[in-house]
Amino acid sequence: MTQMLPTPAQPLKIGTRGSPLALAQAHETLGRIAAAFDLPPEAFEVVVISVAGDRIQDRALREVGGKGLFTKEIEVALSDGTIDIAVHSMKDMPVDQPEGLVLDCYLPREDVRDAFVSLKHGSLAAVPEGAVMGTSSLRRRAQLLVRRPDLHVVEFRGNVQTRLRKLSENVAEATFLAMAGLNRLEMADVAKSPIQPEEMLPAVAQGAIGIERRAADSATAALLEAIHDTQTAQRLAAERAFLARLDGSCETPIAGLAELDGATLRLRGEILRPDGSEALADDRSAPIEDGAALGTEMAEALLAQAGAGFFDFKS
Numbered sequence: 001m002t003q004m005l006p007t008p009a010q011p012l013k014i015g016t017r018g019s020p021l022a023l024a025q026a027h028e029t030l031g032r033i034a035a036a037f038d039l040p041p042e043a044f045e046v047v048v049i050s051v052a053g054d055r056i057q058d059r060a061l062r063e064v065g066g067k068g069l070f071t072k073e074i075e076v077a078l079s080d081g082t083i084d085i086a087v088h089s090m091k092d093m094p095v096d097q098p099e100g101l102v103l104d105c106y107l108p109r110e111d112v113r114d115a116f117v118s119l120k121h122g123s124l125a126a127v128p129e130g131a132v133m134g135t136s137s138l139r140r141r142a143q144l145l146v147r148r149p150d151l152h153v154v155e156f157r158g159n160v161q162t163r164l165r166k167l168s169e170n171v172a173e174a175t176f177l178a179m180a181g182l183n184r185l186e187m188a189d190v191a192k193s194p195i196q197p198e199e200m201l202p203a204v205a206q207g208a209i210g211i212e213r214r215a216a217d218s219a220t221a222a223l224l225e226a227i228h229d230t231q232t233a234q235r236l237a238a239e240r241a242f243l244a245r246l247d248g249s250c251e252t253p254i255a256g257l258a259e260l261d262g263a264t265l266r267l268r269g270e271i272l273r274p275d276g277s278e279a280l281a282d283d284r285s286a287p288i289e290d291g292a293a294l295g296t297e298m299a300e301a302l303l304a305q306a307g308a309g310f311f312d313f314k315s
């Protein structure tokens with residue numbers, strides 16, 4: 001069987017958001033496919049697609065609603081053939097894809113940890129009582145308030161560059177960013193300290209890039225198979241099953257991390273009340289192939305412990 005490879009005349013169209021991080025991720029994907037098949041850069045076209053989540057900058061996203069805010073327009077372009085693949089931060093992806101699209105290709109995962117980022121303080125412990133912290137992540141907000149109920153949290157929307165600018169403008173004393181984003185942007189000079197998962201469990205799928213395609217596009221499926229990372233897929237299977245059983249939207253503070261050790265998968269999960277008044281955590285292991293079942297089982301155990309109303313906002 002001869003493989004259908006993209007050419008400069010018929011390039012592979014790679015759809016992405018326009019933020020610097022999204023573009024870096026699209027170019028990483030491009031580079032990996034090009035290297036795997038020895039293709040020139042002209043065999044690819046990066047297509048920037050504007051999404052609602054990037055256009056809305058003045059309100060908290062949970063007020064606008066839903067996780068698809070960063071994906072809908074891109075998935076429409078993929079379905080209608082405007083693009084051939086879509087490159088996504090898996091952290092932002094809903095657990096289900098629209099009819100006709102599949103998301104089963106993952107690049108090797110980056111650093112999964114969050115980073116404490118501040119121009120003034122070296123760590124969370126050094127932040128003075130009553131200080132203002134910036135984050136728009138419900139998970140990070142709740143995890144922070146569990147540890148430091150004295151701190152105030154302000155909304156910190158925008159891409160990585162915008163959030164760093166807000167720090168320099170003194171809008172907040174410190175913020176949290178994913179190590180993966182800072183590494184992929186090669187922002188080595190940002191004042192940060194990585195936070196271990198024991199301190200702050202990362203978001204489900206943090207640091208993972210997924211590539212979506214049309215289910216019927218077998219030529220593209222063959223391209224993606226060459227750059228797929230199986231271990232990342234095994235870890236995400238457990239984490240995303242955990243998320244799926246819990247909720248699957250970004251309106252609930254949920255953390256989850258799977259790690260592999262030989263043939264064993266260890267899953268840690270955490271759910272929190274949005275005001276940071278309570279956190280429930282679990283830690284279980286199973287054979288790798290049972291990762292998804294482990295995720296579901298852990299979610300059910302935590303939900304049973306939490307009881308009704310656990311995720312409700314009080315204020």
Ligand SMILES: NCc1[nH]cc(CCC(=O)O)c1CC(=O)O
Binds near residue numbers: 089206
């Ligand atoms: N929700 C925004 C988002 N989606 C993915 C990343 C970082 C990269 C990653 O986790 O893969 C970020 C920014 C951040 O959390 O700092």
